[in-house]
Amino acid sequence: MLNDYLLSTLIFLPLTAAVIIALLPQPAKQFYKYIALFVCFVQLILAGVIYFGFNHNLQGVREIESFQYTEFTPWINFELASLGKLSANYFVGVDGLSVTMVLLSVVVLLIGVVSSWNITEKAKGYFSLYLVLNAAIIGCFVALDFLLFYLFFEFMLLPMYFLIGLWGGPRRDYASIKFFLYTLLGSVLILIVMIMLYLSVVDPAATAVELNLASNIENVSPDIVQQVQDMLLARQVPVENLVHTFNMVYMTDPGNYIPNSVMDVQVVRELLGQPARLLAFLLLFIGFAIKIPVVPVHTWLPDAHVEAPTPISVVLAGVLLKVGAYGLIRTGYLIIPDGAIHYAWWIGLFGVISIIYGAMCALASRDLKKLIAYSSVSHMGFVLLGLASLTSEGVSGAIYQMVSHGIISAALFLIAGVVYDRSHNRIIENYSGLASKMPKYSIFVIIFFFASMGLPGFSGFIAEVFVLLGSFSSSVVNGLIPRWMTILAATGLILSASYYLWTIQRMFFGQFFTKGPVEANSLTDINRREYLMFIPLFVLALLLGIFPGLILDLINQSVSLFVETVNNHEFKIPHNN
Template sequence: MSENILTILIFSPLVALALVLLLPVKSKKAFPWISLVITGIQLLIACSIILQSGDTIQTGVNVESQFQLIEKHPWLQLSMGTLGNFSINYFVGMDGLNSSMMLLTSIILFIAAISAFEIKTKTKGFHALFLLLNTSINGCFLALDFFLFYLFFEFMLLPMYFLIGIWGGARREYASIKFFIYTLAGSVLILIVMIGLYTSVIDPAATAVKTGLAQNIESVSDAQVNQIQEMLLNGTLPSEEYVRTFDMISMMDAKNYIPNSVFFKGNINSFFGENARLIAFLLLIIGLAIKLPAVPVHTWLPDAHVEAPTCISVVLAGILLKIGGYGILRIPYSIFPEGAIHFAWWLGLGGLIAIVYAAFVALGTHNLKKMIAYSSISHMGFVLLGIASLTAEGINGAIYQMFSHGIISGMLFLVAGVLYYRTKDLEIEHYKGISSKMPIYSALVTIAFFASLGLPGFSGFIAELFVFLGAFQSHEVNNLLPAWMAITATLGLILGAAYYLWTLQRMFLGNFWSRNESKILSDVTSRELVMLIPLAVISLVLGIFPKLLLDLFEPSVAYFVDFIQETGKQNLEIIFQANN
């Protein structure tokens, strides 16, 4: 396999983008095909990466050598006088935490590219933005340098803003700016921590080169790294020699923190009476929770979903939300593990509230897409609950839920899109007995609904089962989440069944009636089947053979949980000692 395979995966859409820009506006037919072909190639690449690595997906997390397909090239070396030097690397790699997300991204983008054939206006612009979005999503999942992650994370907003704002529904302008400002607020919080982190952390290898201990980065040995870290702790390393870094792996090692910098773990300085590291954890969590989204910062999501065109809804629900969940594992948990323990109860509560509250709201909505949007929030609550439990089961469940929800929500928005494409109306009360007019469609909707409400045999069941196992065990294993949280969360399942079944009954069963009688309700076309069937099959297969997916991340998660528990506890002790 080529060494630069991840770079190819991330940046191949840009090549296609160049092609899109070169073609004249008139060649309308070509644009969707370009997107389709390039996402198809990406899907093949992603599958081949997963297949070839097979059982050997490495644990990764905080050990650089345990990542796969690493590419690390110096990008920027800035020397800012007495502010010191800092280095930004182009650093991508794959481990158990992001391999499944990479696969999910490719699948969903491919499906979305098929769905994008429905876009008939300004196709050139649409596909140009779609390809830009594609690059930034892939980049975001694979980046291991904080700057790079932030770059992709924030750059994603711009194409999304235009995709919703230009091709969306009636209230698209409001929805798109709301989406932009909400998510930007999140990324500003992340930016604050990023500035704090890079001024606190050095890259020992690069510093070794700078001090002249080693010739170049490749030749730096572990002993030299240790030597630098010791010098740093003793204060014998002059500050002009510091090479500050955005490298996330370096940030996960407490030895790389400059003594008495803000995020140095023995630092007793506090902000507003809290330890700086714990505050940083909170800021990151809030920033990413907006993306997830968690209650009460979720309100952008229903608006964005209702207004976005179908294929963008699919991308939004299928992948973008997962960046929140994945980001929580990769950044705040890995870099500030003590926060994971300290705030576990609150995170669990946040998850619980999202599960129950969003399910209640979904029960009361009148718009099919809005209902699906709220069900998404509810399901992402399970991710937060699973992560908060900090048990192997819980986090496995969370990642499984992210994947499964990606597939299922993609399906749900597609079925909503099928109806919308025909009638431009998604009010639940405006239909009755659709099944008599569109039998195949109704069957697919039923499958999607049942998969989403967690029927055994579908992937959602496995995911939620794992999350519940984790959440229940938590009070025995690590005493982080009380049992009542897990018990109350089951309410989400019951409510889920309620709103899905009720909608099914209201819209699809009984005698046919529709408020817009003039519109012809024809059954699904073969193109729509091509999108829906594979997703249904994936959900079914993963519901029956969970091992297929679990194998990708189980070893990583096991290692991750141990790492967080261990370092988290140590750091918490240091913090509380310092405070006393």
């Protein structure tokens, strides 16, 4: 019973709590954060249920029946005049590709609430927006219907805009509107592709019902689906019986494409001199690249991070960036694999550019938080490189990197938050010798810096090794990524070691002194609440570094199907018989 509505509970619990907080009277002020904490804690328990109940052998990816915890409710159904019918469903479920993201989000969002503990200014607005954001993030990761995904994707923008703009730093106005405009631009590009896709793809099951081949959707057997697809290919389905669908799983099957439609492979439609499918992939890539972010569309990120309050930075780096990468995997790679292969070289290149350029910017940053923000750009580059390689190791590494970066970057932004909370200044050169003044804090800083630069024993190491292995073997396995990209990416590791070590040296070692507006007395060591945030993240980073199976077991089956699906995709122009 619980399992039937598990994912919906994950989504709607925070939404309900957000409404409750918004309706509670002002005197209940001190309870807001407890409500938020309670909700996130319940989510953690539910995520635990998902984790332990997850069947490792079911692959999902393109097989609609092997998704887990699925829920299906018809949502929007109406006629599209001469085109047939439109059908969007409330369809959620997880497979190996998304389950790790759900788990990560739940953990990071819980840490985020703990980190928000001292927010008293406009607390009602803050915690209700935070919970709305929470729901939208989970929704994004579990949605299997493009319209639903898009709804959640857009729905993250508004809370995020207000969270940065209202509780942010001095230049928050600029940062929040920049964030909003950039991301909206990205989602408009995604919207174009969504329109192209749903007008081209039919729901074979619902179409079968329309054709009276089955009495209802539950009775549609694979044979009937095959029959519908054959009829579709032979153009025997009357137009008024076509049911256009937003279902992302159906979109991965070439058999569901209407012959002659824009996204159909049989006819290469050209748009602005580009084959339509390749252009669509490009639009999706740019749209999600803004979110990931990839150099050169990353410029919103440092601003947003620097101005955002600490908990929001934690959520932004820990989870929101992953939405971009996950979206690219779920839509771009699976629905338009021909585009993914065609542009693999470029994706890899942009990944490498992000790694190197992000690291260089981090090296040049004077602001601790900006440094960490740029290191995010750099580390997300590995995700892109791993994906581009389209090998099992590379893709596993990419997903592993997403999880690992989610945990470690959350900790890094908390680290920046600790200094900022105390002195309201994050300029690196204003500090020196913190190790003697704040020893416990320094230990955590050094641990997480090392974890982030990929020290063996921490999760980052596993992820980066897998990515590099995958991309290195790519030139042999499928010839998508040349070796020099891997070599260049590896130098990114050296760069990341240099900016972290240099920062440790400047801020933590040597004689203790502070400069500028920083008051030495304000620098007290970390308190119990901060321990509460650092220790779980530390344990997770360590656990995932020592027992990679914790993640790999979840994702292996799905990743191998994913790699096989994309590499041997059936979106090929058939030869003339």
